Amino acid sequence: MKPHTNTAFDHDLQELQTAVLRMGGLVEAAISKATKAFVTRDQDLAHTVVTGDKQIDALETEINSAVVRMLALRQPAASDLHQVVSVMKVAGDLERLGDYAKNLGKRVPVLNQSDLVEGAGAAVKGLSTLVQSMLKDVLDAYVRNDLELAKAVLDKDREVDQMTNAMFRELLTHMMEDPRSITVCMHLLFIAKNFERMGDHVTEIGEQIIFVETGEQPAPRQKGESTSMITDPPGADA
Amino acid sequence: MNTMTEAAPVRPIEPTSYHVKEGNQGIALKIKDFKLWYGQSQALHGIDMEIQKGQVTALIGPSGCGKSTLLRSLNRMNDLIDELKIDGRIDVGDFDMYGPGVDVIALRKRMGMVFQKPNPFAMSIYDNVVYPLRVDGVTKKSILDEVCERSLRSAAIWDEVKDRLNESALGMSGGQQQRLCIARGIASDPEVLLMDEPCSALDPIATAKIEELISQLRGQYTIVIVTHNMQQAARVSDNTGFMYLGRLIEYGATDTIFTKPHKEQTHDYVTGRFG
Numbered sequence: 001m002k003p004h005t006n007t008a009f010d011h012d013l014q015e016l017q018t019a020v021l022r023m024g025g026l027v028e029a030a031i032s033k034a035t036k037a038f039v040t041r042d043q044d045l046a047h048t049v050v051t052g053d054k055q056i057d058a059l060e061t062e063i064n065s066a067v068v069r070m071l072a073l074r075q076p077a078a079s080d081l082h083q084v085v086s087v088m089k090v091a092g093d094l095e096r097l098g099d100y101a102k103n104l105g106k107r108v109p110v111l112n113q114s115d116l117v118e119g120a121g122a123a124v125k126g127l128s129t130l131v132q133s134m135l136k137d138v139l140d141a142y143v144r145n146d147l148e149l150a151k152a153v154l155d156k157d158r159e160v161d162q163m164t165n166a167m168f169r170e171l172l173t174h175m176m177e178d179p180r181s182i183t184v185c186m187h188l189l190f191i192a193k194n195f196e197r198m199g200d201h202v203t204e205i206g207e208q209i210i211f212v213e214t215g216e217q218p219a220p221r222q223k224g225e226s227t228s229m230i231t232d233p234p235g236a237d238a
Numbered sequence: 239m240n241t242m243t244e245a246a247p248v249r250p251i252e253p254t255s256y257h258v259k260e261g262n263q264g265i266a267l268k269i270k271d272f273k274l275w276y277g278q279s280q281a282l283h284g285i286d287m288e289i290q291k292g293q294v295t296a297l298i299g300p301s302g303c304g305k306s307t308l309l310r311s312l313n314r315m316n317d318l319i320d321e322l323k324i325d326g327r328i329d330v331g332d333f334d335m336y337g338p339g340v341d342v343i344a345l346r347k348r349m350g351m352v353f354q355k356p357n358p359f360a361m362s363i364y365d366n367v368v369y370p371l372r373v374d375g376v377t378k379k380s381i382l383d384e385v386c387e388r389s390l391r392s393a394a395i396w397d398e399v400k401d402r403l404n405e406s407a408l409g410m411s412g413g414q415q416q417r418l419c420i421a422r423g424i425a426s427d428p429e430v431l432l433m434d435e436p437c438s439a440l441d442p443i444a445t446a447k448i449e450e451l452i453s454q455l456r457g458q459y460t461i462v463i464v465t466h467n468m469q470q471a472a473r474v475s476d477n478t479g480f481m482y483l484g485r486l487i488e489y490g491a492t493d494t495i496f497t498k499p500h501k502e503q504t505h506d507y508v509t510g511r512f513g
Binding site for chain 2: 001002003004005006009074075076077078079080081082215216
């Protein structure tokens, strides 16, 4: 695309993009660290994720102010407008992702007080790895304006939903078998649900990329997450 | 091809009766393959455009793109220029305004015009507004009074001037003068209101008042506005035409032009990448 006649506009847009990517990098690190803290039961590491979220929040505020300033001063139109508006939404999604990582970090000390349910560590790690790879792809797609990659990320969200559903059922069974595991299982349920929401936010970033490139909002997604419909597991009455 | 130097027989066109409007649906002006030359230099290259009745149509484009020339062609103001040559046609309603024997004065009564710089006449506010009627031979005071009040009200300036109608219009502020000119423009109850950068000489508050006025007049009049202020075009118009080098590059709904233009040149212009 041609540069703007007023080159300061290009510079401002570039700075916005850089800030979004910096935020993305922080969020990637937060999810990775929180997962590691959960798996290795490392409370100190978990604490750094909780305190580090402030930096992500501050970046979001900074980005939003820059967007408002740009709307007021430059009155962007057409693809510039799509881009500037999408930056605000992407920053909002990244901030939420950071919050979920922080929430995972907060649960680590609580979970450390009891034994984990068998298989839960691997399940959470699997969910986290998938979400992290989606986030990496979506940030790459954002930098490169790569529509195909963004669409691929959208498709992957179903996998996250399916993994969440599976984990939900499994935890339900655990709780029925051993009511003493309810506290731990409840925390694990929230963690699973949070990863499922993280998948949604990553997907929304992918949708913003499609919006910037095409000027059109993608069609509504089919949700694969169905924990709200899950009933007692078979044989629970026995 | 018509040349303006030819003397054409006069065919009178009845101006519409005062303040009587037909339906506000359909096409007010139909421009078909319209070309215009100033001497040897061609200013407009085959413009095709349909201007919707009762809507606001904005013409945008860089200086010299032909937007003012096109606007002035809509009430044959360019006729006054020597060595002007035109081709193609512009239909207002169902007659060709460049056809033989058109009464240009009657045509211009149907096409009110507001210019960049407010140009009130050196006479009272009242006399300014009713000037078109007096030229038309209307002398009855009750009609003049009624049209004066209605026009000033329509132009959203009645409350500001109702107590000083007999004072000189030259004592008004720039913004008021421009609204007075709009009142004068609509006093003869035209079908179309042509505005050539009506706000470029005004401060932001006066500009906002004119924009508000344009919104109020939408529906009653077909408005064509030429503006350099793209945000203004985006705010006030229903349809926007982007012109460049005498051609209409893209014409469509204003929303589309400013958010999702189809042509690259339009995109470059509205995003400030032109030049």
